[in-house]
Amino acid sequence: MTVPAQQRWLDGIAAARHELDRSSTAARVADLLRDEITTGRLCPGDRLPEEDLCRAIKVSRNTMREAFRLLVQERLLVHEFNRGVFVRRLTGDDLADLYRVRRILECEGVRGAREATPEALARVEAAVADGERAAERESWPDVGTADIRFHQALSALCGSPRIDEMTRHILAELRLVFHEMGSPREFHEPYLARNRRMADLLRAGETEAAERELRSYLDDAEAQLTRAYRDAE
Known part of the structure; x- marks a missing residue:
């Protein structure tokens, strides 16, 4: 029997509840829900059932409502x-x-990539590799998630916790935009090679060329998504 989409993400939330300590905060609950959005399991228009979520995570209604307020x-x-x-x-x-x-x-x-730590640059490469492996499996939603991680890794090259937090929020919103595209494969597949090219340029220390590639990439993606929004309207 096929598991309904709502039950799948509720099960994922329930499985993560062990990460909440006794002082489980609304902020941590919000993190769990944000992750469901960032990975594409929660989609625009989905209703969040308060009582079901409270049971799944084992938190009070007041905590859940505060998490909702934060999001x-x-x-x-x-x-x-x-x-x-x-x-x-x-x-x-x-x-x-x-x-x-x-x-x-x-x-x-x-x-700032030339001053970035080896670990930060490795996260860029790892996100690209994750996307390529997901494409080989033809798991296109996972390609979208890997793409989000890739762009998080680019901004993380700044080495700023504040920028990391801002980027997490921005890219969660971006994942909601991705859902406007009819076919995840048609949208994400062309960008796999461009992600690889940027990672190679950064590894070679060619930051000016990497930035030019990134600006062109963002221009193209924005134009493509804008057309999709206009067609939907």
């Missing part, structure tokens, strides 16, 4: 009066602003 502030969820809490659908204006911020954060990371 509403991050523009990932929306509360609809008398209907409940839903994963947000982003607008075309949201999309444009996301790419504006991404250019600032990711390009700054690439510019």
Whole structure:
């Protein structure tokens, strides 16, 4: 019997509850839900059943509502009066602003790559390799997740915990945008080679060429997503 999509992500949340200590905070619950969005298991328009979530994670309704409030502030969820809490659908204006911020954060990371730690550069390579392996399995949602990790790794080259936190939130929103594309394969497959090229340029220390490639990449992706939004409208 096929497991309903809602039950799959609820099971994933329940499996992660052991990570919550006795002082389990709303922030940690919000982290769990944000991860479900970032990995694509929670989609725009999905309703978050409060009682089911409280049972799955074993937290109080007050804690869950505070977690919801945090994610509403991050523009990932929306509360609809008398209907409940839903994963947000982003607008075309949201999309444009996301790419504006991404250019600032990711390009700054690439510019500083020469001063980045070997571990930070290794995370870039690992994300590219994860995407390539997922493509070999034809697991295109996993390719999308690896792409998110790749761009997180680019901004992490800045070596700033504050930028890392900002990027986590921005790329969770971006994953919601990805759902607007009809075919994950058609959207993600062309960018695998471009991710590999950027990783190779960074490994070779060619940061100026890597930044040019990244700016072109972001321009193309934004244009493609904008067309999808316009077609949907």
